[in-house]
Amino acid sequence: MAGILVLAALIFAFICSATEIATAHGSCTLLSHILSPNQVLFPSDESYAQVNDRWSLTAQLEPSCIVLPTSAQEVASVLKVLVSRSTMFAVKSKGHKPITGFNNINSGVTIDLSWINETSLAEDRSFVRLGSGAAWVDAYRKLNSQGVSFPGGRCSTTGVGGLTLGGGISFYSANVGFVADNVLNFEVVLASGKIINANRDHNSDLFMALKGGSSNFGIVTRFDVRAFEDYGRIFGGGVFSKATTDTTSQSLNGVYDFVKQNHKDEDAALATIFNYNATGKYILNSMVYTKPVAIPAIFKLKFPFLTSRMT
Numbered sequence: 001m002a003g004i005l006v007l008a009a010l011i012f013a014f015i016c017s018a019t020e021i022a023t024a025h026g027s028c029t030l031l032s033h034i035l036s037p038n039q040v041l042f043p044s045d046e047s048y049a050q051v052n053d054r055w056s057l058t059a060q061l062e063p064s065c066i067v068l069p070t071s072a073q074e075v076a077s078v079l080k081v082l083v084s085r086s087t088m089f090a091v092k093s094k095g096h097k098p099i100t101g102f103n104n105i106n107s108g109v110t111i112d113l114s115w116i117n118e119t120s121l122a123e124d125r126s127f128v129r130l131g132s133g134a135a136w137v138d139a140y141r142k143l144n145s146q147g148v149s150f151p152g153g154r155c156s157t158t159g160v161g162g163l164t165l166g167g168g169i170s171f172y173s174a175n176v177g178f179v180a181d182n183v184l185n186f187e188v189v190l191a192s193g194k195i196i197n198a199n200r201d202h203n204s205d206l207f208m209a210l211k212g213g214s215s216n217f218g219i220v221t222r223f224d225v226r227a228f229e230d231y232g233r234i235f236g237g238g239v240f241s242k243a244t245t246d247t248t249s250q251s252l253n254g255v256y257d258f259v260k261q262n263h264k265d266e267d268a269a270l271a272t273i274f275n276y277n278a279t280g281k282y283i284l285n286s287m288v289y290t291k292p293v294a295i296p297a298i299f300k301l302k303f304p305f306l307t308s309r310m311t
């Protein structure tokens with residue numbers, strides 16, 4: 001009996017996935033008629049592999065096609081096709097989430113937002129508009145000359161969309177909280193294809209839900225993030241050390257003391273990373289001060305083996 005059930009389940013799973021593949025293929029063909037040919041990539045296309053590339057191999061799946069919309073209106077058109085045909089799909093901004101199935105899909109459609117990447121400063125300089133598919137480095141580079149700063153990713157290649165919808169820790173976190181705390185408005189495409197804004201006054205429940213809601217409530221195409229005058233330069237760098245019992249406990253004590261004092265000096269940010277490289281275990285202490293102060297006192301606390309090298 002158990003054997004028959006297992007067999008039935010296997011056949012069922014096979015039929016399901018065969019149906020999903022057929023549905024996805026049909027939707028891909030429809031989408032390629034709605035959008036320009038270079039906006040729908042099939043596995044046989046030359047650029048498919050490059051666009052499907054991910055920061056982590058764990059996220060590298062094989063979608064039936066990759067769709068590259070360039071506007072909220074195009075995202076809406078894509079969603080209408082996928083929803084009406086019950087096609088499985090994934091949403092990707094810069095694809096840095098390593099969890100399998102979060103930003104990619106097998107036998108379905110991947111909506112890749114990396115062509116929705118415009119960034120600009122509001123006329124009154126109080127916020128920046130960030131397209132979901134921009135990498136933080138591109139947003140920083142473009143707005144660097146404007147004399148403003150804004151909270152965003154600490155690693156240049158991560159994406160605006162995934163990081164902000166997941167909360168987002170920046171070098172300014174002690175000062176201004178999560179990146180999501182600084183969002184003033186989300187432009188969102190709902191499952192119905194309707195394009196709306198979510199902010200304090202309009203759709204305020206969705207506004208709250210999106211601050212940490214990831215992909216569960218709609219596809220966000222633009223984030224308006226609070227900006228502030230910057231101080232021209234910041235101080236920062238990373239110090240690597242071999243992970244020994246001594247350096248490990250020194251680093252952990254350093255983190256403890258840093259966190260205890262961070263509220264007194266909110267311009268400081270510390271990330272302590274334990275990792276492996278080709279020669280063994282190492283520790284990376286990445287320290288950033290968001291004002292132009294070299295080796296501020298807070299970093300001299302419990303990092304003797306580091307400060308000796310930070311002169």
Ligand SMILES: Cc1cc2nc3c(=O)[nH]c(=O)nc-3n(C[C@H](O)[C@H](O)[C@H](O)COP(=O)(O)OP(=O)(O)OC[C@H]3O[C@@H](n4cnc5c(N)ncnc54)[C@H](O)[C@@H]3O)c2cc1C
Pocket residue numbers: 055090091092093094095096097098102103113132153154155157158159160161162163164165166167168169170214215216218219220221
């Ligand atoms: C090297 C590295 C450094 C990192 N550094 C930091 C850091 O300093 N601070 C920090 O907070 N995090 C950091 N992270 C974690 C990072 O924030 C997440 O991996 C985040 O998901 C990356 O954003 P992305 O746009 O590249 O993600 P993606 O993988 O594209 O998306 C992540 C998730 O969000 C969903 N999603 C993305 N965009 C949208 C959208 N517009 N609408 C709806 N759903 C969407 C996706 O479906 C997926 O489930 C780091 C990750 C890596 C790999």
Ligand SMILES: *[C@@H]1O[C@H](CO)[C@@H](O)[C@H](O)[C@H]1NC(C)=O
Pocket residue numbers: 070114115116117
């Ligand atoms: C940004 O978007 C444009 C189209 O809107 C695209 O041509 C360009 O390649 C995108 N940049 C990146 C880094 O993906």
Ligand SMILES: *[C@@H]1O[C@H](CO)[C@@H](O)[C@H](O)[C@H]1NC(C)=O
Pocket residue numbers: 240241242243277278279280281282
């Ligand atoms: C690994 O990290 C250690 C400690 O910082 C460093 O000395 C070594 O050169 C690194 N090895 C490689 C291959 O990067």
